[in-house]
Amino acid sequence: MINSDKIFTKYTKNDRSNLIGILQDIQEEYNYLPETMLKKTAEHLGLAMSTIYGVATFYNQFRLKPLGKNIIRVCRGTACHVKNSANILYALENELKISAGETTRDKMFTLETVACIGACSIAPVINVNDEYFGGVSIKEIPKIISKFKKEEKETDKKELHEKLS
Ligand code: FES
Secondary structure (H helix, E strand, C coil), X not given: CCCCHHHHHCCCCCCHHHHHHHHHHHHHHHCCCCHHHHHHHHHHHCCCHHHHHHHHHHCCCCCCCCCCCEXXXXXXXXXXXXXXXXXXXXXXXXXXXXXXXXXXXXXXXXXXXXXXXXXHHHCCCEEECCEEECCCCHHHHHHHHHHHHHHHHHHHHHHHHHHHC
């Protein structure tokens, strides 16, 4: 369980210059900015919620919604673009029934685009969590997705088994 107070004790009350630092700490703990934490931030700094939201939505680094268990990043850099990364993205959007920037309803996958993953020699590239898939084709997309779904099921089974034993 996360102790949210430990974030706020680091920062002086009513010092508005701490806003970005607090938001960064919250996101590091929760992986996104939960509304309850934004309310606590507003109280701590004596700021209006509209100001907090204004800052949280201005910077790309902040997320207002939780991420899925698996983060899929599709490279849209130049090297990947010329090797049809747009179609890879389209295939993923179809497979997951979400658009880039969204998370599936079951919270299993978040789909993101990135400028360059840094693996241009194996373009087009996607990565799922820490795993890279280079020279990826549209045909492989369903297989990649089901691999992660299967891994998730196995983890769930293992956790259930551990709880019951
Ligand atoms: S452009 Fe895709 S990895 Fe660099």
